[in-house]
Amino acid sequence: MTAKTLTVIGAPSSAGSYAAGQEQAPRVLREHGLLERLRARGIAVLDSGDGPLQVWTPDRAHPLAQNVGQVAESVLAVSEATKRALAQTDAVLVLGGNCLVTLGVMRALTEHDPAPGLLYADRHSDLNTPATTTDGALDWMGVAHLLGVEGATSELLDALGRSPLLAPSSLHLFGIDPDAATPGERRIRDGLGLTMTTADQLRDDPAAAARAAVSTLPDGPLAVHLDVDLLDFTDAPIAEDTGGRNTGPTLAEAMDALRVATHDPRFRALSVGELNPTRAAGDPAAIDRFADALAGLF
Numbered sequence: 387m388t389a390k391t392l393t394v395i396g397a398p399s400s401a402g403s404y405a406a407g408q409e410q411a412p413r414v415l416r417e418h419g420l421l422e423r424l425r426a427r428g429i430a431v432l433d434s435g436d437g438p439l440q441v442w443t444p445d446r447a448h449p450l451a452q453n454v455g456q457v458a459e460s461v462l463a464v465s466e467a468t469k470r471a472l473a474q475t476d477a478v479l480v481l482g483g484n485c486l487v488t489l490g491v492m493r494a495l496t497e498h499d500p501a502p503g504l505l506y507a508d509r510h511s512d513l514n515t516p517a518t519t520t521d522g523a524l525d526w527m528g529v530a531h532l533l534g535v536e537g538a539t540s541e542l543l544d545a546l547g548r549s550p551l552l553a554p555s556s557l558h559l560f561g562i563d564p565d566a567a568t569p570g571e572r573r574i575r576d577g578l579g580l581t582m583t584t585a586d587q588l589r590d591d592p593a594a595a596a597r598a599a600v601s602t603l604p605d606g607p608l609a610v611h612l613d614v615d616l617l618d619f620t621d622a623p624i625a626e627d628t629g630g631r632n633t634g635p636t637l638a639e640a641m642d643a644l645r646v647a648t649h650d651p652r653f654r655a656l657s658v659g660e661l662n663p664t665r666a667a668g669d670p671a672a673i674d675r676f677a678d679a680l681a682g683l684f
């Protein structure tokens with residue numbers, strides 16, 4: 387749909403991260419005029435404010451699933467705010483924080499309609515569990531929890547309300563770098579037969595790649611998630627993960643793709659994760675360009 391009314395929800399949390407920073411993203415995007423840019427495009431914006439502010443600290447009691455209690459709390463806050471927003475406005479924009487915001491969005495969307503779809507735009511597939519990586523950052527374990535794979539944490543599954551929340555056919559991994567996957571992620575991806583579009587395919591023809599990707603998703607409401615680490619870090623240095631230097635789509639290419647999804651008749655929710663404003667300290671115009679591009683998706 388073309389959204390005429392939009393609720394903006396902030397999730398200022400870096401609890402699932404490798405370090406602090408992403409908790410600043412909702413504030414910084416507001417300071418760079420995101421809401422004004424949306425309103426200037428004729429969209430009636432309802433600001434639902436922010437959920438709990440959570441700054442990452444090392445969790446020495448749960449080193450392999452760090453700060454899982456805080457992450458669950460943030461997911462529930464996003465879910466409650468999204469549920470209210472779906473009843474009030476055409477669409478929802480959730481500003482993370484971590485990619486784990488998707489869990490709250492998908493819980494709310496599933497309670498709204500039992501068969502939603504998710505276009506997950508990320509350099510990574512986020513299919514890890516505490517059993518497949520030693521770093522303990524829940525940040526890249528969110529999709530594994532949505533699908534309820536073996537090894538997922540009970541605390542986060544509880545926050546989703548039911549497991550699995552999402553069927554494999556309701557998910558499309560978009561713009562991923564196949565080389566960035568851990569062996570555990572590859573095993574889960576291949577075992578479940580997940581559909582995906584690589585970053586190279588996205589770059590070749592962004593709009594066509596997006597049309598093909600959303601055509602794999604069910605008829606129910608469509609959620610789009612953007613991890614900004616999808617972007618070429620040299621073009622848009624805003625992501626926590628700096629691994630995408632001179633690889634992946636530019637901001638303009640990514641937006642050409644995502645605009646297809648946000649204008650799909652099924653579209654209801656867009657979430658953004660992993661924007662770390664400190665990365666752009668030397669190039670603050672990158673935040674302005676991103677805020678402008680984000681508003682341009684509606």
Ligand SMILES: [Mn+2]
Nearest residue numbers: 508510613615
């Ligand atoms: Mn990522």
